[in-house]
Amino acid sequence: MLIYEYKLDGTKAQYAALDEAIRVVQFIRNKCLRLWMDEHASKNDLQCYCAALAKEFPFARALNSQARQASADRAWFAISRFYDNCKQKKPGKKGYPKFQHDNRSVEDKATGWKLEPDGRHITFTDGCGVGRLRLVGTRDIETFPVKQIKRVRILRRADGYYCQFAVQAERHIEHVPTGKLVGIDVGLKTFYTDSEGATVENPRHYRKAEKRLKRLQRRLSKKQKKSQNRKKARQSVAKAHLKVQRQREDFARKAANALVSSHDLIAFEDLRIANMVRNRRLAKSISDAAWGRFLSWVNYYAALHNIPVIAVPPHFTSQNCSACGTCVKKSLSVRTHICTGCGVVLDRDHNAAVNILQKALSTVG
Template structure:
């Protein structure tokens, strides 16, 4: 199990420029490795790792980047390649995700070498040839309390509001769960973010919808600027900060809602929604993306794992149509928000009815959903990260 600790970096403009150069080198190595795979049949992961040393000999500025950081860039290329292979083997319908060259790399990853954490735990020094030097870590986590052998990776990330440093820490995280004797099923929707089997609801925050007016104004301001001008760079940065704020609001809401739900129940059932298919509906795609169901479910499984309580995923088929009292099937369109059963006379909110059905359906499911190792990130396929900074407060059709 692992955790992610994140800090904001405080340095000089020269140091930020050095980080940018390291990120560009990472992108270059990744793209060159991808080109080698395209041009040479039978290229494997080991070939890409060896190619990094060859690139360092050919390009002096590439040699400045730490050798393990170059290998991490090669691993990024291989991750895209292996994902393409898996999709082909599984005969995934549609596009198979053929690897593409990267043009917007925003991070560089160091493994065990090329950096040194200072004894005070508030400064980190990069010792490779990129000349990044010593940077101050802005955050409240005590990273120095972990043995250095548990720090498996350091990643420098560029975002709209500055540069950040992530530490991957190998650690166990367990929370003593206080039993409540409560079980519930949850139905995700767009009118209400979720409705549980007891009829309680959580309002849909609609972060993007609320910020849309400001974002549109920033888009117009950007479109009026001249290309490659300093004014355009400033307008673009403001727009990026606007979207970053929305992203952090979604993350904060998903994390807090999932934590509250897990802390107050001993058993939770949810729908295994195919969100990638749902967003193909062009009329609902923006609202579904704004609700960020996928991120919420990721946090729900994560907190279920560290609290050691069952979190069950069930198929969503007919959970809305079936009557929770008698089982009769009452078909209804999205515009009908009330479940009215002609067989038993039950009148109930459609989401409440669905939540009851989800809970009942989960009792017949024998397999518990489990979260992966706690504390990773999306790129590595691990659960959500544990950030050191308090961020801003950062199938079935939606019903």
């Protein structure tokens, strides 16, 4: 499944209609969730409930029928995830479904929209009154048959409205073998260090933008509540955070693609990042590094290139010597590994990356 995204260009009236459609989606999802709480409804019950809501509420009837069903699917996704966590006895909170108050998207399936042959305009044909919108972007969505477009999703972000097309297609990449096997150790001083000693610098996007974000937040706090100036200041803060988010995403994708393209096997530590951010001194830096996003893109590109990616347990990767296996206890402040057994001297992260690769090779052979 490929996702093609465009920015939507329309009038204020059309944007208001999109906002109304997004609110209706939130309303249907919350009503379905309440039905499940009261009557323990099944997935099929929630789908049938959408038709009852359309008869009862005229504003719900204006939304396309398949968009209403997609809203019920969202409620059932939260419910099924809660059930799965309970069955698997996940430690801690199980993620009991909550009512949504900040929905920002609406999703259509095969009906409710019409793409023009030039691929530069889309018309929404449901009763919400959105009408014809221009698609701003460089993707060639018109090259795909309409039957291959399975979903059309409208997103509201801080800088405008976007349209995503979910296209049923396979992406083929021919991997050029390099004969290189690598282990990587993610960190805060450097973004990651590989088993060959090469490093990638940590971009620290949030840290660099923090001064400006604080200034914008101070301006927001001084505005009168429910005023137009406060709304503008809030929009400025949201846009600044969105820029940082996009910088992280862009860096993670490019770094992951470069790593996968140049190696035939990748090993990394299976870190519990959700537990690591509980450290109040390192939480901001760990979140800024976005290791989880980077590793998810590594797995994605590795699947495209058809190369193995192995997650190894993180125990003692920094403490054990990569040359002789001697355990050398070190605190986080000690950045150099000096082995008391064989005398080898390595950077702490380089030593850990070599251990990670050795663990992976002992697993797969």
